[in-house]
Amino acid sequence: MTVSARGEPLLLELLDGFLQTKVLITAYQLDLFTMVARAPRSPAELRAALGWPERSTTILVDACVALGLLELEGEALRVPDELAPFLVRTPDRPFRTTTYLLDYYAEVYRALDDMAELVRSDGASSSFGLRDYFKDDVAQVEAEVAREYSRYMDQTIAPIAKVVLETYDFGQHRSLLDLCGGTGTFCAAIVEATPGLRGAFLDVPACVELGRQQLAQRPAVAGRITPIAGDAFTTPLPEGLDVVTICRAAMDWGDERIEPLYRRVRQALPPGGRLVVVERMLPDRPCPEARSLYLRSVYFLAKSRSTRYRTPAGHVALLQRAGFSSVEVREPPRAPYAVFQSMKVVVARA
Ligand SMILES: C[S@@+](CC[C@H](N)C(=O)[O-])C[C@H]1O[C@@H](n2cnc3c(N)ncnc32)[C@H](O)[C@@H]1O
Structure with a gap:
């Protein structure tokens, strides 16, 4: 939805937003797009093939056409070419972030159903369990x-690592630790692109176990990478580090947890060592241009x-406050991928 209206039309447009999302997610869940892609059919033929009630099926199919999710070519429905790779299920289709989000957001939106209570309870009332790793x-x-x-x-980190490598030169370092580094994919990408750099990644044991299995498939870099299972806030940091990264993770905790973490990192670094924070960041003041970032923030309530x-x-x-002597905010040359706008790279010198 593009919000261009003002006044009452703006309210009506926003009220429609929920319905638009529901039509997209429901048609995808019911696999209408695959049915349509398999054989050109008229709406009536599609209804007959589906065997669902005439009224409700017509309402859904017509809404898909009205939203541009389906097109009518003569009498036959079709999936627009530019949408088919995202919406039509095929056995060998590659992972696509947007397609993943179709299923994921269905869960997110269920959890946001009573958003008033989420706001009142600062998220405590949330039933959302899909990413329940805050233990x-x-x-x-x-x-x-x-x-x-x-x-x-893992599916979204490769383009981020590429842009980070274009924004910051790791060639000046010998030993990297990626904090909250998931399965080590970011660490491996940086190490692979930087001759002479050794890497370690620290994450919760369940993620690191997956990382160990994945690293075994990458003998070219595995010998230069150390997986560390633990807790970023308490596990002792390895000796000899000269650069620490934290990518897409600092946002998960409040200042009262992150400031001591950063102080610990600074104490582990030699003078001149760097902490590199990679994250999507908000503009200084809320503005319509960063709308998607503010809407994404709403999901954090759940x-x-x-x-x-x-x-x-x-x-x-x-x-x-954590004691770094100089801090520089770097603007990457481009966004890593479509929905990952406003990424910044903050470089702090110990
Ligand atoms: C948003 S993900 C980012 C992963 C990775 N940095 C990336 O960008 O792909 C946040 C990561 O923090 C990890 N995490 C959560 N709590 C943690 C803790 N106490 N100590 C270390 N890692 C933690 C999660 O397991 C998860 O892998």
Whole structure:
């Protein structure tokens, strides 16, 4: 939905937003797009093939056409060419972030149903369990939760690592630690692209176990990477580090947890060592241009009690309070992928 209207039309447009999302997700869940792609059929033929009630099926199919999710070519329905790769299920289709989100958001939106209570309780009332890895004891994170979450993370990290490599030169370093590094995919990408660099990644045991299995398939870099199962807040950091990265993770905790973490990192680094924070960041003031980032933040109400995006100034203040001597916010040359806008790279010098 593009919100271009003002006044009452704006309200009516926003009220329609829910229905648009529901039509997309429901048609995808019911696999209408695959049915249509398999054989050109008129709406009546499609209804007959589906065997569902005439009224409700017509309402859904017509809404799909009205939203541009289906097209009518003469009498026959078709899936627009540019949407088919995302919406039509085929056995060998590659992972696509947007397609993954169709299923994922169905869960997110269920959890946001009573958003008023989420706001009143700062997320405590959330029933959302898909990414439930915020545990006091990191060993309690379930293997299945870690697997499902890491699958998405791993599928989206390659373009992020590429853009980070274009924004920051790791060639000046010898020993990297990627904190909250998931299965080590980011660490491996940086190490692979940087001759002479050794790497380690630290994450909860369930993620690191997956990482060990994945690394075994990558003998070219495996020997230069150390997986560390533990808790970023308490596990002793390895000796000899000169650069630490934290990618897409600082947002998961409030300042009261991140500031001591950053202080610990600074103490582990030699003078001149760097902490590199990679994350989507908010503009200094809320503005319509960053709409998708603010809407994404709403999802954090369901996801946890502490996740939030910060502004670059917020990151700088945290790093300075943690004792870093200079902090620089770098603007990457481009967004890594379509829905990952506003990524920044903050480089703090110990
Ligand atoms: C949003 S993911 C980012 C993963 C990776 N950095 C990336 O960008 O693909 C956050 C990561 O933090 C990890 N995590 C959560 N709590 C943690 C803790 N206490 N110590 C270490 N890692 C933790 C999660 O398991 C998850 O892999």
